[in-house]
Amino acid sequence: MQNNDETLIRVEDLKVHFPIYRGVIRRQVGSVKAVDGVSFEIHKGETLGLVGESGCGKTTTGRAIVQLYKPTAGHIFFQDTDLVSLKEEPMRLMRQKIQMIFQDPYASLNPRMTVRDIVAEPLVAFGLETGKQIDDRVKELMHLVRLDPDFIYRFPHEFSGGQRQRIGIARALSLNPDFIVCDEPISALDVSIQAQIVNLFEDLQKELNLTYLFIAHDLSMVRHISDRVAVMYLGIIVELADRNEIYENPLHPYTKALLSAIPVPDPEHYRKNTRIIMEGDVPSPVNPPSGCRFRTRCPLADQECEKGRPEFREIKPGHFVECFKAELPTRSKEVLTEEKSL
């Protein structure tokens, strides 16, 4: 759905570190390197999928783009404006163009506010509409997200999870944004409801020419909704490519392992394919491994990988990967698993 190649968002070497304080005088003893140097672009009208396991920094990246966290270093350009250097008031105005949808539809809506007040809050905050106009706009938005406008004076607890997520979407759309960060918007929902919400996201994108950053851990859903996909591991993007390219021709060993771990609803699949089972857990982002971050779990790692962080290279047009071994003839999944079991 790439209408053109105009860049809407450009993230340059973004770092978000959270300090750790210890002791009586709260001395800083270290920092959690949640995001440690990521760069990517999002084109107008496209969906960039951001995937990774818990703690890889995908949510922090999303929140930093909306400036809910102040980045430790790096730049975030929206069109040509650097959001990081913006003062408070210009940033507040900029937020009309950049909205966010949160993961938990139970926690992200104020239980004491009616749907009308929730959806109208951004309109009121920016003084855009008043009185009767607000009601009309809220009803229009509810219609847009396929909620019955008659429910305008109900409270969040009267809705199901899927309906609440629609309220969150209506709120995000109220200011006609260009760009929406969707932070795991479907992972709290039941399977049959997930499909409804994903279809809604796709319809809205077409109708309103929206650009999405779609953060998720469900790789099959990300392939479905995204135009391009970025895979994160321990605070960095290890691979970024067009969705079909990354799923059919993954180059980073982590991406390969992640893809092979996806549960497939077909018993036949498990008889035909050997899975790559990665050992161990993700290391702590307080003290990430030196050199390549993935080397402690990587089946291909050798001394070269300890030396320094690999460059984030464009191996083919549009296919970026951060790995020393990506250029080696790709070894098949079976070989990888066999070596691992020896």
Added chain:
Amino acid sequence: MTSELLNVQGLKTQFNTPEGVVHAVNGVDFKLNEGETLGIVGESGCGKSVSMLSILRLIQQPPGKIVAGKAMFKGKDLLQMTNDEIRHVRGGQISMIFQDPMTSLNPVMTIGKQLAEPLMLHLGFTQEQARARSIELLEQVGIPRAGDRLKDYPHQYSGGMRQRVMIAMALSCAPQIVIADEPTTALDVTIQAQIVDLVIRLREEVGMAIIWITHDLGVVASIAHRVNVMYGGFVIEEALIDELYRRPSHPYTIGLLGSLPQVQTVGRKRLYSIDGMPPMLYKEPHSCPFAPRCKWVIEKCRMENPPLLPIEEGHRVACWVNIEDGSVRDAE
């Protein structure tokens, strides 16, 4: 060779709430054979967990109440046992792995103590024996430096390791049945793959029967031999694993499979979505629970709730309409 281990018939469980009686489980039948893995699939509130908790009598009564049914385990009805008898079954012959390993382990007790508890209680081990066996168990589920890690508390373990501890604990008394209630839902995909792999390996080594409760049709495809699909407190389809994915026959199962994006597909097609929401269970069901969301619904569905009807050897479906040819099924 396969002998029947557990036979549940007509299980009904209800909850009294201030809003009214919730009909959580409305007459569930199933069998489990020795060494078999039965998958139970359904969305939140379909009764999958409640039916399993009912069998082990872990439902708090009140507000819960097991209204009817039998659960025959080795010739005895679990639902009629005295509290003392059922305590010996729980954890000993039938054990359970829960969804969230953080909340189901005791945070102020070391892993070693928690592992030793069932061994001393059910098998009469001494402290020494229990410790030795605990180390063996942790090694079996793939925890490195098991001896040292017995002294650790649950918060010192990662999510995947805690779930390994839960599995070790569930297997400690060599149970005949392990009930796993969404054991991988709280975990990341790569860790989920590790756990599924571990359970398959242990199943081969130990030979226990497993009831694997999940909402994920992908996970169940990798582990189960047979699947029950549940909806609104009923089993609505029952089939061998290959049969279910090759020929799903209940409109709900078809919808559920259709709503999953296929990671292998190249093109982008719109996801099939089931309209509407799962039912509220406040009313005693007299019609098909899926009728309000069903595309194939006919008048009969709103009048009468279909029982499980056989359509092939080992494949039963609770639907009046034969979706393959549009004909209407009869109860006989």
